[in-house]
Amino acid sequence: MRRLDAFFAITARGSTVPREVLAGVTTFSAMSYILIVHPMIMAGAGLDRHAQTTITAWVAFAGTLLVALWPRMPLAVAPGMAANVLFAQVIVGQMSLSPAVGLAMLFISSSLFLLLAVSGLRQRLLLALPLAVRAGIQGGLGLLIAYIGLQNGGLVHATASGLHVAPLVQPAVIYTAVGLLVTAALFAAGTPGALLISILVMTAGGLFVPLPGGGFVTHLPSRLLDWPGLPDAYFFAMDFHGYLANLPVVLPLTLYYFLSEFFAAAGTIVAVAGRPPLSMTPGVVTEGHRLFLCDAFSELTSSVLGTSTAGVFLESSAGVESGGRTGFASVITAALFLLSLCLWPMLTAVPPQAIAPALVMIGLSMLRSLADVDMQRAEDWVPALLIILIMAVAGDFMVALTAGCLSYTLIMVFSRRHRDMSPVILLLDVMLTVDLVLKVRLIPG
Secondary structure: OHHHHHHHOOOOOOOOHHHHHHHHHHHHHHHOOHHHHHHHHHHOOOOOHHHHHHHHHHHHHHHHHHHHHOOOOOOOEEEOHHHHHHHHHHHHHHOOOOHHHHHHHHHHHHHHHHHHHHHOOHHHHOOOOOHHHHHHHHHHHHHHHHHHHHHHOOOEEEEOOEEEEOOOOOHHHHHHHHHHHHHHHHHHOOOOOHHHHHHHHHHHHHHHOEOOOOOEOOOOOOOOOOOOOOOHHHOOOOOHHHHHHOHHHHHHHHHHHHHHHHHHHHHHHHHHHOOOOOOOOOOOOOOHHHHHHHHHHHHHHHHHHOOOOEEEOOOHHHHHHOOOOOHHHHHHHHHHHHHHHHHHHHHHOOOHHHHHHHHHHHHHHHHHHHHHOOOOOHHHHHHHHHHHHHHHHOOOHHHHHHHHHHHHHHHHHHOOOHHHOOHHHHHHHHHHHHHHHHHHHHOOO
């Protein structure tokens, strides 16, 4: 026990072993919904849901344990929500690229991020992508996540004339609608593990809700526990040849992915570890260099294992709020992710109707990025809202990103503030314009 205390500096940081254990369990409870939601999102890209469940747990275990043992901070790692939707809905869905090409893009992006973290140049890029563009993209992806939840839950359906709300006559649709309202109430009340509670309760209740074609919403698997295995079919399953063949299309997205993950990592780490009680100097992250390296390693690991980008989770703050101060709390969280590997049959049995409310709430919470936008400055609110509008109406990520970046640039030029712009946004403008021109020329007729 003394060695444990000395290694993690538990007493020195004003904590105790029981408190660290509680914090680790709390963090796992707050973010374990990713074991259910992430594989379902990736299954939309044609990837095997069982394999993605296993990969998610392995990535979370490895990344969280690395953070626990190196910087020794109470933070946890798992595949991120915006990244998986971007992979499944944009790269594979809208751009019709194969998952292997997408994984190659993620590998290149995470490799660049790792080099940036090692070199210490990350501070120079913090202002590279305007806040307006970042907030708009996050909000736009949030709407896309919420839409996926509504559609998978059967609450809305697309027809030739547009989107329509499903009539509340089928028991499964009514069940999803009620679940959404209850989940929203739990989420707004700050209930610990609200999303996980919602998923578990709705899965259990789905055993008694009938489907139109027979059967019930929830169908239990033949076994509840099983050995996880290693999904080696996805190990290093990258198509670099296909990436190079589609370079004009994927290069702008690679740059955006690189920048967005960099800012997401920086923002999350600063938000959790750059304030009391983990840091007495606001904005200054204790063991910041190691944390950024751990985050970069986790990104690289996730692409190698065959899933979308992982990183430090904002839900780690739940464990910090419950008393976590050291890496021992993350050891507990990592151990729980390891144990969850044997629960994959139960996790894959969770129906879309149980996941839908969680997806909607996750998507809506991403719209809170607009709170950081200055609505008195046109260069802030115009690009952000334009991106969200195009994403909501057309659902085209690349067109929305092009509109946001170009509108920001033109506003800055016309207001004679072009010297305040980063060269990175200009490079992104050029790449997105080339992508748009190529897309227009490839459209038949």
